[in-house]
Amino acid sequence: MADRDGSIEIIQREMTAFARRARATAARMHPELSLVSYTLLSHLEYQGGCRATDLAAHYTLDKSTISRQVGALEKAGLVERRLDPTDHRVHVLHLTDRGIEVLAQVTDARRVAFQERLAEWNGPDLEKFAECLLRYNDAASRGGMDIE
Amino acid sequence: MADRDGSIEIIQREMTAFARRARATAARMHPELSLVSYTLLSHLEYQGGCRATDLAAHYTLDKSTISRQVGALEKAGLVERRLDPTDHRVHVLHLTDRGIEVLAQVTDARRVAFQERLAEWNGPDLEKFAECLLRYNDAASRGGMDIE
């Protein structure tokens, strides 16, 4: 039980430390795409296009926030809005070719960074870590609450 | 090797998802202390008082940012600035009694939240997760780069 508490203490502290620094580091490493923009583009690619409302729900962000973020991405030529012919309220968002390209570049840079940082880890340790994170995030998102 | 890449992909994605949501969730769960304020107070408690410059270095934040954060904490009565008698340039920062109290409350709330979220984990799994995070963050901070 003492061990449990100690481990939880560490997990709490390290997750917090990580969260605190993530944004700034992301911005430093690829200034052309903030952490938020990156996740939005990723989602669009993964989903093959979706509505602003879907993004808001998935990331629990306000629709106004999404509206502005998407506006910026559109202005940057990374995303385009297509009026849904079957429902004129909705704009379906799609990556442009340029968006696909930039997303790929940043994804690649990120992958390299992670690979460097995890270079010394062996396969089973990586697997275990990945498993822990999945389990943790799954519990956090299902529980409605997230971190701290 | 394919397994390695898969695991790294997952780690990358899950760490990102976590980072993106951390701040907002922290704010929702204890509005009286933002994630940043919390880490600053924690550091002060851990160190038993330190200078603004130390905080800036430790968290790689600009000194102006620290100045304002500390200013807010001081106005809130959680921190006090003592002029160092041996060097009148520096202000040594200390938690006030109220600061200690609030920090303890929030720490407690956080611990409970983490314990709930990790309730179903057994001891060895927790230990392994904690170990992974320590190892990851250590590499990240020594490498100068952080996440993504």
Added chain:
DNA sequence: TCTCGGTGTTGTACTGTACAACCATTCGTG
């Protein structure tokens, strides 16, 4: 003593975010 380096504050600007008010469109029910 004079200048330089360390410590901190203040002015300014930008990003990400929320909330509320609003507009346009669609849907469901009397």
Added chain:
DNA sequence: CACGAATGGTTGTACAGTACAACACCGAGA
């Protein structure tokens, strides 16, 4: 069918967190 409710989105406004640059203050060494 028509009108009120719901849905999707944008805009106005405000605030937190952050950086950078300019500045002011103190202390230590040439």
